[in-house]
Amino acid sequence: MAQDAQDHAQDHAHDHDMRDHGKHDHGKHDHDHSHCRHARERADLADTGLARAEELCAARRQRLTPIRRAVLEALYRTHAPLGAYELIAVLGEGGGKTHAPITIYRALDFLMEQGFVHRLASRNAFVACPHGHAPDELVAFLICEGCGGVDERHSPALTRAVSGMIAAEAFKPRQQVLEIVGLCGHCREVG
Numbered sequence: 069m070a071q072d073a074q075d076h077a078q079d080h081a082h083d084h085d086m087r088d089h090g091k092h093d094h095g096k097h098d099h100d101h102s103h104c105r106h107a108r109e110r111a112d113l114a115d116t117g118l119a120r121a122e123e124l125c126a127a128r129r130q131r132l133t134p135i136r137r138a139v140l141e142a143l144y145r146t147h148a149p150l151g152a153y154e155l156i157a158v159l160g161e162g163g164g165k166t167h168a169p170i171t172i173y174r175a176l177d178f179l180m181e182q183g184f185v186h187r188l189a190s191r192n193a194f195v196a197c198p199h200g201h202a203p204d205e206l207v208a209f210l211i212c213e214g215c216g217g218v219d220e221r222h223s224p225a226l227t228r229a230v231s232g233m234i235a236a237e238a239f240k241p242r243q244q245v246l247e248i249v250g251l252c253g254h255c256r257e258v259g
């Protein structure tokens with residue numbers, strides 16, 4: 069089965085169709101970003117994701133302060149995982165304020181607590197997520213070492229299998245993130 073077909077099969081049982089393919093126009097991809105499907109879908113997700121974050125914060129009596137919103141927006145706009153220092157650089161662009169790392173980390177902590185952002189432990193970088201996962205939902209990231217693209221996937225079968233294993237240990241998970249590192253289908257084709 070082709071990689072793309074596999075991805076679609078994995079997605080099938082979930083309405084989750086995030087194609088978070090970062091840096092698609094860089095590296096060995098000869099690829100015009102403005103025509104990239106991933107970039108367009110990501111841009112669409114940004115508005116929905118930000119609006120959803122605003123709504124959820126209001127409902128939970130939490131404040132999406134300007135810095136929290138700016139960090140979340142930056143993570144949506146880049147559609148690639150960003151570290152704290154990259155976020156400082158992005159937010160400082162065009163004469164913007166240069167924030168202290170602690171300010172960025174506090175904003176990220178809040179965004180992760182609220183379920184708006186995932187952390188990729190293997191790169192110490194962050195991605196925006198508009199899906200509002202349940203705490204028992206397993207999130208899998210396919211991280212491409214060729215183009216830096218990250219695809220987020222869900223599989224009910226995988227969630228069930230891991231939940232069963234965790235329940236058998238009477239373990240209470242706070243977050244469940246599976247990181248799979250390798251080469252995406254596109255990069256494998258380009259070779």
Ligand SMILES: [Zn+2]
Pocket residue numbers: 186197198199200201207220
């Ligand atoms: Zn997610």
Ligand SMILES: [Zn+2]
Pocket residue numbers: 212213214215216217251252253254255256
């Ligand atoms: Zn790739």
